[in-house]
Amino acid sequence: MSMLENEKYKGDALLQKSYTVDFLTKKRTQNKGEIQMFYVEDDHDAIISKRIWECVQLEIKRRKKYLEEHGTNSYSHRPERNPFASKIICGDCNKVFARKGWRSSTGVDRKVWQCSERYKVKGVMGCTNRHVEEETLIKAYLMAWNALVENREDFMEQWTEQLQSNNLLEGYRAEKFIEYTDGAEPLTEMDTDFMLKTLDHIKVFEDGTLLVVFLDGTEIECKNEEE
Known part of the structure; x- marks a missing residue:
């Protein structure tokens, strides 16, 4: 489901989802609120329309509730x-x-x-x-x-x-x-x-x-x- 929930498909970008914790080893880890993230709308050409992407998110929630x-x-x-x-x-x-x-x-x-x-x-x-x-x-x-x-x-x-x-x-x-x-x-x-x-x-x-x-x-x- 993570692919379907990725905002990049509608042309947006969420920056700093992960960050470098050790610059010597270049080890990165998922950002769980340790540092600020930035949301950029219309960052690149969309693969699908924003409307369809939003519908997919609602459908994911609907199916979860159904299960x-x-x-x-x-x-x-x-x-x-x-x-x-x-x-x-x-x-x-x-x-x-x-x-x-x-x-x-x-x-x-x-x-x-x-x-x-x-x-x-x-x-x-x-x-x-x-x-x-x-x-x-x-x-x-x-x-x-x-x-x-x-x-x-x-x-x-x-x-x-x-x-x-x-x-x-x-x-x-x-x-x-x-x-x-x-x-x-x-x-x-x-x-x-x-x-x-x-x-x-x-x-x-x-x-x-x-x-x-x-x-x-x-x-x-x-x-x-x-x-």
Whole structure:
């Protein structure tokens, strides 16, 4: 993360982050307040805009809070293999669901998601929330996204207000969702890259309700009808 937080990418410079403690050996150490540092704006040509850099800082803070809130240490682990990792949240205990591989009595392999707190202590049941099939999660995401696209005009007021927000990340999200939904056709199959750009999380409740929460803050409720 340190690279993403480096102010040099937006064209600024923080001078004297480190300093020489021994001029004979030329040993340097990190400056933790021992000497004054100087911040210089527009020191050099930026690699990215200041707005994008500030959005990245807000996103780093948002993800850190997300990890703490849901009791996990990884925001996205191998998304190409497991795109829903850390994105399925328990509606009972607010912790993350984990993916399990189950095989039915007929030999059919299934991917299901179960609360990570269910058997945190071996042999002892913790959280009693239901499990959910991965196919159900995919259907819920597609249904929710298509509902957002089909009702785009109803969300435009919300996005327009967010564009004026003092929170740059909120404004950026609104801008992207306006772009994503402009002339968009309904999704008929899962697009992992697009899902990662739009989905914050899906919350699973015991009664079968699935709450799909998008990165712009929009929440759309779906019902899991599986047995």
